[in-house]
Amino acid sequence: MMRVGLAMLQGARHEHEEAILSIAKEFQQNIEVVHLRRAEDLDASIHGLVLPGGESTTMRIASRSEGLLDSIYAWMETYPNRPVLGTCAGAILLAMPSDGRQPFIQAKISRNAWGRQRQSFEAPIDVTLNRVEMQGASIERKPDVFGHTPLVVGDVDARIGDDAFPGVFIRAPRFDSDGITCEVIARFGDEIVGVRDGSKCAVTFHPELTNDRRFHAWLLNEITALSPTD
Ligand code: GLN
Numbered sequence: 001m002m003r004v005g006l007a008m009l010q011g012a013r014h015e016h017e018e019a020i021l022s023i024a025k026e027f028q029q030n031i032e033v034v035h036l037r038r039a040e041d042l043d044a045s046i047h048g049l050v051l052p053g054g055e056s057t058t059m060r061i062a063s064r065s066e067g068l069l070d071s072i073y074a075w076m077e078t079y080p081n082r083p084v085l086g087t088c089a090g091a092i093l094l095a096m097p098s099d100g101r102q103p104f105i106q107a108k109i110s111r112n113a114w115g116r117q118r119q120s121f122e123a124p125i126d127v128t129l130n131r132v133e134m135q136g137a138s139i140e141r142k143p144d145v146f147g148h149t150p151l152v153v154g155d156v157d158a159r160i161g162d163d164a165f166p167g168v169f170i171r172a173p174r175f176d177s178d179g180i181t182c183e184v185i186a187r188f189g190d191e192i193v194g195v196r197d198g199s200k201c202a203v204t205f206h207p208e209l210t211n212d213r214r215f216h217a218w219l220l221n222e223i224t225a226l227s228p229t230d
Contacts, residue, residue, distance in 0.1 A: 002029060002223050005036045005046040007072060009063055010054025011089065015208040016216075020050070023213040023220060031220065039071035046075065047223045048083040051090030053170065053206055056111065059089055060098070073097050076104055076200075081230040083199045083222035085215055091202035092173050105197040108179025109204075117171050124164035125188040125205070127214060165214065167193060168206040175204065 004020055006013055017033045024031035036042055036049075049072065063069035076084060084104070086094040095109040114121075167188055175192045186194025186203055194203035199222060207215040 001032055002047050002220070003032045003034050003045055004219065004223070005034045005042060005049045007049065007051050007068065007090075008035045008037050009052065009059040009068065011052035011087075012206060012208050013052050016050045016052055016087075019208050019213055019216040020219070023216045026213070027217070027220060029220060029224070036068060036072070037066060039067035041068075042071045042075045044079075046082075047226060048219050049075070049085070050219070051084065051086040051093055052208070053088030053090060056089040056092040056096075059093065069093070070099070073099075073101050073104075077101075079230065081199050081226060083201070083219050085219045086200070086202045087206055087208065087215075088170065088172055088204060091204055094200055094202045105195055105200050105202050106181040107195045107197070107202065108176040109173045109202075110176065111173050112171055113174035114169060114172050120170045120172070122169070123167050123188055125167035125186055125193055127165045127186045127194060128184075165207070165212055166210045168209045169193075169204065170206060172204045 006016055006020075013035075020031060020033055034041065034046060036046075051072070060069060076082075084094065086092075086105075091105075092109055092111060094104045095107050097103060165186065167186075172193075175195065177190075177192050180192060180195060182195050182197035184192050184194070185196045185201065186192070186205075193205055194201070196202075201215065201218060203215065207213075
């Protein structure tokens, strides 16, 4: 059984969970999504992580009482090959862990650099992760235990064709192209909006708010490829 840890700090957590479970179903993999709330929730049995978006300062403060963020960073240092997907604020947390830790991705990032909340936008972007064939499978959008039905903002196939990815940018951070020494995996025109540094993938947009599962598929594929010593 593969176990994916989902940091319950803030943001579209339920949409991430739904995305992971639906792609696991596509891949016919048995996946458990583990909700991470306290430091103790994170241990060797977690194979990969999702750090959702939100507001990174709030996430840092909110995690202090339970020590969650610190244990997430410690887990990443202990298991450097295990994959982590950081979206939006999650990308900020990977690039700027603060409290003296080394960055987990070699990329400089600036917070809120597209402007204010109302300058949030949606645009097709180019990604170089493999497209996952959805094979016409319908995506189930059942309410979760809180009665929340996962939100879908982008409807990729209907609107922007096969290869582009629906980029949903919500008060997004911005990578500094001069400060990137890892692999670029997503671009919006000339702008770098996604990077991969080994087992860490950081994007400034919200793939969980779309029906396109490429990034969650990447996470599951990386977990499948782990060796027992990883
Ligand atoms: N503006 C947020 C921050 O700086 C990130 C926005 C998001 O995750 N949607 O933390």
